[in-house]
Amino acid sequence: MKIGFVGLGHMGAPMALNLLKAGHALTVFDLSAEAMQTLADAGATKAASPKAAAAGAEWVVTMLPAAAHVRTVLTAEDGVLAGIAKGVTIIDSSTIDPASAKEFGALAANNGNAFVDAPVSGGTGGAAAGTLTFMVGGSAALYESVKPVLSGMGKNIVHCGETGTGQVAKICNNLVLGVTMAGVAEAMALGEALGIDSKVLGGIMNTSTGRCWSSDTYNPFPGVIETAPSSRGYTGGFGTDLMLKDMGLATDAAKSVHQPAYMGALAQQLYQAMSSRGDGKLDFSAIIKLYRGEKS
Amino acid sequence: MKIGFVGLGHMGAPMALNLLKAGHALTVFDLSAEAMQTLADAGATKAASPKAAAAGAEWVVTMLPAAAHVRTVLTAEDGVLAGIAKGVTIIDSSTIDPASAKEFGALAANNGNAFVDAPVSGGTGGAAAGTLTFMVGGSAALYESVKPVLSGMGKNIVHCGETGTGQVAKICNNLVLGVTMAGVAEAMALGEALGIDSKVLGGIMNTSTGRCWSSDTYNPFPGVIETAPSSRGYTGGFGTDLMLKDMGLATDAAKSVHQPAYMGALAQQLYQAMSSRGDGKLDFSAIIKLYRGEKS
Amino acid sequence: MKIGFVGLGHMGAPMALNLLKAGHALTVFDLSAEAMQTLADAGATKAASPKAAAAGAEWVVTMLPAAAHVRTVLTAEDGVLAGIAKGVTIIDSSTIDPASAKEFGALAANNGNAFVDAPVSGGTGGAAAGTLTFMVGGSAALYESVKPVLSGMGKNIVHCGETGTGQVAKICNNLVLGVTMAGVAEAMALGEALGIDSKVLGGIMNTSTGRCWSSDTYNPFPGVIETAPSSRGYTGGFGTDLMLKDMGLATDAAKSVHQPAYMGALAQQLYQAMSSRGDGKLDFSAIIKLYRGEKS
Amino acid sequence: MKIGFVGLGHMGAPMALNLLKAGHALTVFDLSAEAMQTLADAGATKAASPKAAAAGAEWVVTMLPAAAHVRTVLTAEDGVLAGIAKGVTIIDSSTIDPASAKEFGALAANNGNAFVDAPVSGGTGGAAAGTLTFMVGGSAALYESVKPVLSGMGKNIVHCGETGTGQVAKICNNLVLGVTMAGVAEAMALGEALGIDSKVLGGIMNTSTGRCWSSDTYNPFPGVIETAPSSRGYTGGFGTDLMLKDMGLATDAAKSVHQPAYMGALAQQLYQAMSSRGDGKLDFSAIIKLYRGEKS
Known part of the structure; x- marks a missing residue:
């Protein structure tokens, strides 16, 4: 063709x-x-x-x-x-x-x-x-x-x-992705601070109700998933600035239909904080740096 | 014994x-x-x-x-x-x-x-x-x-x-659970408002990066997962008040080690809003009611 | 002229x-x-x-x-x-x-x-x-x-x-306004639930460090300020939908300069929740209804 | 006596x-x-x-x-x-x-x-x-x-x-204080990024609806209020860790009466972020550092 x-x-x-x-x-x-x-x-x-x-x-x-x-x-x-x-x-x-x-x-x-x-x-x-x-x-x-x-x-x-629903699916999926990654980052950093081994915690999450792609495939804590960007310095994945664009599409779409988007709007600000400190090119799982006190 | x-x-x-x-x-x-x-x-x-x-x-x-x-x-x-x-x-x-x-x-x-x-x-x-x-x-x-x-x-x-890490694992897992459920509820309600069929959206999420237990096993939108509490009136699952207790343990634990818990603290308030309006006994996936404008 | x-x-x-x-x-x-x-x-x-x-x-x-x-x-x-x-x-x-x-x-x-x-x-x-x-x-x-x-x-x-700074001033002022009103509403409703007289609480705030226009001039709790919209059924003031527009301008402006706007983004979602339940025409101080469990 | x-x-x-x-x-x-x-x-x-x-x-x-x-x-x-x-x-x-x-x-x-x-x-x-x-x-x-x-x-x-209401007044006032300060910090930093002079912006807020103690007496932007801790390196005021304690009392009290505390819980996490990065002894108005990208 x-x-x-x-x-x-x-x-x-x-x-x-x-x-x-x-x-x-x-x-x-x-x-x-x-x-x-x-x-x-x-x-x-x-x-x-x-x-x-x-x-x-x-x-x-x-x-x-x-x-x-x-x-x-x-x-x-x-x-x-x-x-x-x-x-x-x-x-x-x-x-x-x-x-x-x-x-x-x-x-x-x-x-x-x-x-x-x-x-x-x-x-x-x-x-x-x-x-x-x-x-x-x-x-x-x-x-x-x-x-x-x-x-x-x-x-x-x-x-x-119908027309537009392809975008709706993409936006809604990535809204969940952005929120779950922030949540997993928060929990993995909390676990570290509370003294549990991160691989053990990741393993439990991934076989329990915390299981999600952001944890079992793309875990933001270095070393938990060897193939994830977190295990190679947060390079080569889905950039924070791209996630930020998608979170913006999600909250804008929510605004257009008068829906509150509490979790998405907050996650958006966290990715924004990463971008504003100069970490926009890192994989979006680098959001865990905000929790682990790692400077950019 | x-x-x-x-x-x-x-x-x-x-x-x-x-x-x-x-x-x-x-x-x-x-x-x-x-x-x-x-x-x-x-x-x-x-x-x-x-x-x-x-x-x-x-x-x-x-x-x-x-x-x-x-x-x-x-x-x-x-x-x-x-x-x-x-x-x-x-x-x-x-x-x-x-x-x-x-x-x-x-x-x-x-x-x-x-x-x-x-x-x-x-x-x-x-x-x-x-x-x-x-x-x-x-x-x-x-x-x-x-x-x-x-x-x-x-x-x-x-x-x-060591002693205490069992609780750490439980708390961190449930922190992720509480956050992902709120995120999935937000995204499913947004998708509905934007005109996509909820089963189609759920299906896409569950085979994509939004995949998580809160979506593929316990989806909060009625009818997406037939065995989930959402498909039987939000009865018989993990009660909102119990989730609220666990979110409180998570944010308290975060406080004790001086960790911010942005996403968990916000999700906690959303479950609290459900509890305060009298829906504390419903399964915690009923949080989607806050987004779909369903009164208690 | x-x-x-x-x-x-x-x-x-x-x-x-x-x-x-x-x-x-x-x-x-x-x-x-x-x-x-x-x-x-x-x-x-x-x-x-x-x-x-x-x-x-x-x-x-x-x-x-x-x-x-x-x-x-x-x-x-x-x-x-x-x-x-x-x-x-x-x-x-x-x-x-x-x-x-x-x-x-x-x-x-x-x-x-x-x-x-x-x-x-x-x-x-x-x-x-x-x-x-x-x-x-x-x-x-x-x-x-x-x-x-x-x-x-x-x-x-x-x-x-220079050109544009008039809008910057307006947007930043209203960002503070939207946040403080949500904060005052939250605190007044909390005080009520904890058993303090609302006029007494308002009086203390207004002579202490919680003092703000949203409390001393426009207090969202009915009866605290007789001339405020809250004392006349939340009519005739600055509508929730207008506040929502301004919060949107603020968070969009923040996005344009890569600034996080945590508090504004959250307040925006709360006003959005009011709008989506049909209360967009009420004065924006009606946001206290979200906290007091008042249905629309 | x-x-x-x-x-x-x-x-x-x-x-x-x-x-x-x-x-x-x-x-x-x-x-x-x-x-x-x-x-x-x-x-x-x-x-x-x-x-x-x-x-x-x-x-x-x-x-x-x-x-x-x-x-x-x-x-x-x-x-x-x-x-x-x-x-x-x-x-x-x-x-x-x-x-x-x-x-x-x-x-x-x-x-x-x-x-x-x-x-x-x-x-x-x-x-x-x-x-x-x-x-x-x-x-x-x-x-x-x-x-x-x-x-x-x-x-x-x-x-x-009655007994206890003194504490209720204190907690509710400081809840508003913690929220308004975070909001003012967010808006002052946004204004700076958008190119308005901070003294001009402070002056407008303080004579408009954004007026509050956190802006007109204790403005977090250095130089806007000469007597504020922000104008002397955030020393000698009300420490971030003390504010954090009070925000904890407020959100705990909210939990005890099943009230959501969205804004307070978020502000609490922001003060927590300041504390966890080692800035807990600075005046609480130093929260603006989170927005201006100033490292601790």
């Missing part, structure tokens, strides 16, 4: 490479010439604009940092909507707020195009390995139609409901 | 029954004559005081609501320490603060007795089924010695470290 | 009336024909658009609900910037985020106009009485130049610094 | 000295021989025990760190209750929990003595100057009877209600 792909960052580049490997023909655009060249070297065609990337494509995929970028990429004079053929579906894998996803769906519909929001989980590792989970918002028929494209980049393609 | 058992409440009674079933000889004491009669009907001997229950026992087990009760049961004129033979080990399965556990360990030592703290997880269901997890604080030798007794009441007997 | 005035809502209308009383000639615009007629009856000239209101004016004043409205009113085809003469100063009294204020300052400068942000405190009462406080962001010279206009609507005209 | 005085710490010593200056005869006790000697040099009689200090006294005043000390001082074999004459009133000026105050009132009554709780505000400065505020819990008649004694040490003697 002929696919236009816009956004070749840390996530977008490996995703596009996997589409090439899956045998698709890609026309790509990114503001970085270097990023485009990497894809061109792998067989993609370089485009001069999002419009050019969309021209002639049977599918358009966008993977961008925030809603503002998606809006520009879609609606600018040289944007996707200006170049895309009628009837072609736009797949936006950016993590953005659900309201913007719905707005983009409406913009696409006005232009004669279908739109699905399809944010991912799995990180850069999953993007490289082609094992991402896609959370898809759009009609059941649309979901079925995009599966063959997404299966070139991921393993689990989950239908969440 | 001859075992003295003090405290025949919702947890203590089924634990004592399992010890009888395992072939031990029990002498029991409780303030409730009815509770004592139930055990007597099953083959236990009734004692007139903790002292009498301890007299002649090879082991003494206590299962009481709070540290104050343990202190009284041990140190009163007709208490355990007055009746127990030198060298006999006291096993306290109450959930109390680690400092009190250490204090009781010292009191026992002064009396010529060993002491382990051995709080449990698994609830009344686990107590009845004999599948409790025991978190044992005491020397490695002591841990080995109490295993045969505890294995009559539970499945996992975990050594946590 | 000839003044163009856009935005005749609960605050804007009495402000414009006071400018008329002060002897200025007003050309007004609002989306509500009724609001315009009220001003016309008082001597103002009706305009068909913001552009028309700005045409021929020596000063333009805007008083609108949020930054998005200000942006539209300034930049639309029939907006203020299209009609205003070069060199005329725009005074925006809306409460908006500081970044947008700076952006509007730059837009105005590009159009050959000066711009000050001049949000107010004092509420609808102060607007009617002409006793508002204006917090002015702009150069010292600009501040001096706008004083004669603002003094027709308010009593204190305070210079805060 | 003959007064027995127990507890000659930072507060107790200057209070006792003022009683001497007022012409009373004092018999004093403290665990520190040095503290006793200071008072003896000023004319007091040294006692060998609380019992001895109470013997022959017409009034007994206690000023101790916490409820546990008061309990010991009253009930020990050589304690106050063992030495005091029937009918003599005990005045406890310690800051303790209301439930303990009631318990001590009952113990005194059983011993044939009256008891009032009379905690103070005003700090060591007010203790030295004799300008303390006393918050008195006890019957109206008792309140009248203790006024002549207390007026030797303070300026405002306020009747709060």
Whole structure:
């Protein structure tokens, strides 16, 4: 299939490479010439604009940092909507707020195009390995139609409901993630201060009611889980600033529907404290430093 | 073995029954004559005081609501320490603060007795089924010695470290539990307000980074997990008031070692809000009512 | 002086009336024909658009609900910037985020106009009485130049610094206000539950270190301050939804400069809880209902 | 009058000295021989025990760190209750929990003595100057009877209600104080980050709805209030660890009556974070360091 792909960052580049490997023909655009060249070297065609990337494509995929970028990429004079053929579906894998996803769906519909929001989980590792989970918002028929494209980049393609619900799923999951990590960090640091061995405590939690991904897979205390970022200096995982962005999406979404988000709002401030002291690039499990009195 | 058992409440009674079933000889004491009669009907001997229950026992087990009760049961004129033979080990399965556990360990030592703290997880269901997890604080030798007794009441007997660390493990695990449940409740209610199907959201969380016991086993949203208390009107699980007690132990323990407990302290207030509006007897997952606007 | 005035809502209308009383000639615009007629009856000239209101004016004043409205009113085809003469100063009294204020300052400068942000405190009462406080962001010279206009609507005209700092002052003040009110509500409800007479407690706070506007002028407990909204059913003050908007501006501003806002974020969720249960129109001091167990 | 005085710490010593200056005869006790000697040099009689200090006294005043000390001082074999004459009133000026105050009132009554709780505000400065505020819990008649004694040490003697309500007033006031200070610190740091001059911001707050003792008298930002501890390196005021103790009393009291204390519990964790990083001796307004990124 002929696919236009816009956004070749840390996530977008490996995703596009996997589409090439899956045998698709890609026309790509990114503001970085270097990023485009990497894809061109792998067989993609370089485009001069999002419009050019969309021209002639049977599918358009966008993977961008925030809603503002998606809006520009879609609606600018040289944007996707200006170049895309009628009837072609736009797949936006950016993590953005659900309201913007719905707005983009409406913009696409006005232009004669279908739109699905399809944010991912799995990180850069999953993007490289082609094992991402896609959370898809759009009609059941649309979901079925995009599966063959997404299966070139991921393993689990989950239908969440109508347009925007892919983002809802992503945001709600990451809200839980941000809260549980803060809670596990608090408890592991408390246990240390109270004199229990951290591996013993981790082991108990992971076989009891405190069990969670933040404890059994990504435990923030160094040495409890050897493969976790905490065991390699909090490098190479999901950055604090990215978690902060997602917590912001969650509390903003809560505000939009008049829901209190007590736990999320507090966790957000804790990640913010990490970011403001200069630790925004560390894996988000480094939040335990706030509890263990480790300076940045 | 001859075992003295003090405290025949919702947890203590089924634990004592399992010890009888395992072939031990029990002498029991409780303030409730009815509770004592139930055990007597099953083959236990009734004692007139903790002292009498301890007299002649090879082991003494206590299962009481709070540290104050343990202190009284041990140190009163007709208490355990007055009746127990030198060298006999006291096993306290109450959930109390680690400092009190250490204090009781010292009191026992002064009396010529060993002491382990051995709080449990698994609830009344686990107590009845004999599948409790025991978190044992005491020397490695002591841990080995109490295993045969505890294995009559539970499945996992975990050594946590020196005296008091059993309580530390229990408290830290339940701190995580209280925080994750509040976080999952917040996210599930947010997802509902944003229009995603709750079973779909639960399914995504449970296979992604939001995965936790509070979501995949005990999800607070009705209908997501059919066996969870939320699917039967929040009855029959771990009561909000009990969670509140444990959150209080956690934040008090944090205070004692000068650790901040941001997330735990906030979750504690949310459970407190449930309790103060009259919902303290509901399962603690009913905290989602605060988010869904359900009145008590 | 000839003044163009856009935005005749609960605050804007009495402000414009006071400018008329002060002897200025007003050309007004609002989306509500009724609001315009009220001003016309008082001597103002009706305009068909913001552009028309700005045409021929020596000063333009805007008083609108949020930054998005200000942006539209300034930049639309029939907006203020299209009609205003070069060199005329725009005074925006809306409460908006500081970044947008700076952006509007730059837009105005590009159009050959000066711009000050001049949000107010004092509420609808102060607007009617002409006793508002204006917090002015702009150069010292600009501040001096706008004083004669603002003094027709308010009593204190305070210079805060460069463009945007008027909004900063407003937002930071209201952040403190939202936090202190929540704190006073919590303490007054706690005192009640602990058995102290609320007037006695209020009296002690107001002469001690707990003294604050939220206690000595606007105490949330009914009957402590006879003139406070709490003593008249939480009606007629500063609505919960307005406080919620300001808390949102504060936490968003904190996010923009990577500052944690622990207390503000938590208070925001509490006001959100009030709003979500249907109490958003009550005075913000009604937050005490969350503590006293009063249903909406 | 003959007064027995127990507890000659930072507060107790200057209070006792003022009683001497007022012409009373004092018999004093403290665990520190040095503290006793200071008072003896000023004319007091040294006692060998609380019992001895109470013997022959017409009034007994206690000023101790916490409820546990008061309990010991009253009930020990050589304690106050063992030495005091029937009918003599005990005045406890310690800051303790209301439930303990009631318990001590009952113990005194059983011993044939009256008891009032009379905690103070005003700090060591007010203790030295004799300008303390006393918050008195006890019957109206008792309140009248203790006024002549207390007026030797303070300026405002306020009747709060029955036994224990003096402590309630103190705790609730300090709950507000701890919350408002955290809120002001958050807002002043936010204002700084957003580019407003801190003196200007302080000035606006102090004449607007953000006005509070924590801002207009004790502003945490250096230089805003020249006489505040923040303007002299956060020395010499009300220590963070003391504030932490009072926040603990407040949240514990809230727990005892099943009241949520969201804001207080969060502020408590922030002061705890200051204490755990080694800043517990700094004035509590140093909490602003958490927001300004200042290391300890």
